[in-house]
Amino acid sequence: MKIELRNPTRTLELEGPMSVQRMLNKLDLNRETVLVISDGTLVPIDAMLADDATIEIRNVISGGDR
Amino acid sequence: MKCRVCRGAALIDLRRHNANFCADHFVRFVQSQVGKAIHEFKMFDPEAKILVAVSGGKDSLAIWHILNELGYDADGLYIGLGITDYSDTSAVFARDFAVAHSLNLVEVDLDDTYGFNVPQGARAAKRVPCSACGMSKRHIFDRVALDGGYDVLVTGHNLDDEAAVLFGNTMHWQTDYLARQHPVLEAREGFPRKVKPLIRLDEREMAAYCVVVGIDYMLDECPMAAGNTHLRYKDALNLIESGSPGTKAAFVQKFLAQAAPIFADAAQESGVELAPCEHCGALTPSGLCAFCRLTARATGQPVELVPNPRLTS
Ligand code: SF4
Ligand SMILES: [Zn+2]
Ligand SMILES: [Zn+2]
Numbered sequence: 001m002k003i004e005l006r007n008p009t010r011t012l013e014l015e016g017p018m019s020v021q022r023m024l025n026k027l028d029l030n031r032e033t034v035l036v037i038s039d040g041t042l043v044p045i046d047a048m049l050a051d052d053a054t055i056e057i058r059n060v061i062s063g064g065d066r
Numbered sequence: 067m068k069c070r071v072c073r074g075a076a077l078i079d080l081r082r083h084n085a086n087f088c089a090d091h092f093v094r095f096v097q098s099q100v101g102k103a104i105h106e107f108k109m110f111d112p113e114a115k116i117l118v119a120v121s122g123g124k125d126s127l128a129i130w131h132i133l134n135e136l137g138y139d140a141d142g143l144y145i146g147l148g149i150t151d152y153s154d155t156s157a158v159f160a161r162d163f164a165v166a167h168s169l170n171l172v173e174v175d176l177d178d179t180y181g182f183n184v185p186q187g188a189r190a191a192k193r194v195p196c197s198a199c200g201m202s203k204r205h206i207f208d209r210v211a212l213d214g215g216y217d218v219l220v221t222g223h224n225l226d227d228e229a230a231v232l233f234g235n236t237m238h239w240q241t242d243y244l245a246r247q248h249p250v251l252e253a254r255e256g257f258p259r260k261v262k263p264l265i266r267l268d269e270r271e272m273a274a275y276c277v278v279v280g281i282d283y284m285l286d287e288c289p290m291a292a293g294n295t296h297l298r299y300k301d302a303l304n305l306i307e308s309g310s311p312g313t314k315a316a317f318v319q320k321f322l323a324q325a326a327p328i329f330a331d332a333a334q335e336s337g338v339e340l341a342p343c344e345h346c347g348a349l350t351p352s353g354l355c356a357f358c359r360l361t362a363r364a365t366g367q368p369v370e371l372v373p374n375p376r377l378t379s
Pocket of ligand 2: 071
């Protein structure tokens with residue numbers, strides 16, 4: 001699996017298949033603070049990700065006094 | 067995972083609501099939460115002339131989209147803050163959204179209008195950038211809303227923003243700030259009515275809404291935000307939230323229902339008198355308002371020469 005992250009922009013590789021929940025645990029990410037997106041759609045927490053999948057993990061927490 | 071409403075395939079789980087939703091029902095859920103907030107706090111009526119403070123980020127573009135979908139008449143206001151590439155790029159997201167949805171975007175550039183940008187203002191005033199930035203934005207929001215005859219100014223503050231501010235104010239027992247923390251700030255002489263219709267929705271829900279309805283927003287963070295206390299408070303709250311879903315919402319909602327009135331009553335007794343700023347007329351506790359003082363310092367000009375234009379579209 002190819003995993004794209006931002007701030008800073010980076011790409012990680014993990015071996016699939018793997019559930020979204022397991023991937024977030026492995027990367028030590030809090031599920032309340034990210035969205036998992038594949039092909040422009042949201043991927044639910046219980047979905048299985050294939051080994052050849054390309055996934056974006058999008059942080060949703062913004063800083064600053066808006 | 068199945069949608070709570072139609073039993074179709076769900077694409078998002080909202081643990082604090084104990085619910086999963088498909089795309090359609092998630093969109094309806096978010097819009098109905100905004101409708102509820104507008105109604106619950108009597109934010110504005112259907113004919114109101116609304117101004118939305120738009121940054122190009124997810125929250126402000128989403129609330130502008132939702133208000134439009136719900137049939138409200140809302141213009142956007144984008145302020146060019148001059149924060150390096152970040153400001154240039156965020157302006158593009160705001161403009162593209164306005165064009166794509168045939169909405170009116172008012173633009174004010176801090177440097178073009180007042181002769182300084184946020185980094186310069188922060189340096190001159192020896193303040194952190196967010197403080198100079200917040201002060202400038204508030205001043206311009208107020209001016210545009212009043213000069214443009216808008217009934218209400220809408221900001222994109224969401225549940226996480228409000229929870230983080232409440233957390234900070236509570237940690238330091240800032241009772242005067244606690245007295246004023248409310249999703250509706252009534253209009254007063256010199257200040258427009260200000261409301262926060264995203265008070266019932268958290269940051270993850272807002273980002274998800276943008277993905278589902280196809281709103282392109284600024285993903286990069288403001289370079290000035292990195293490591294600030296606001297973000298640390300959010301991290302701390304999300305750590306608690308992940309173990310006990312619903313904690314952030316309870317913190318904010320029970321504060322508003324049970325604690326806020328007590329602080330507000332106490333503050334009224336010790337109310338500070340405000341008078342118009344000697345230069346621009348904005349209400350302030352001392353002779354010159356903080357923004358005029360900031361502008362004078364940042365531009366190195368005497369305060370009499372600080373610009374004071376009408377800011378209408
Ligand atoms: S993070 Fe701070 S400096 Fe950046 S836009 Fe927000 S308030 Fe302004
Ligand atoms: Zn559904
Ligand atoms: Zn002033």
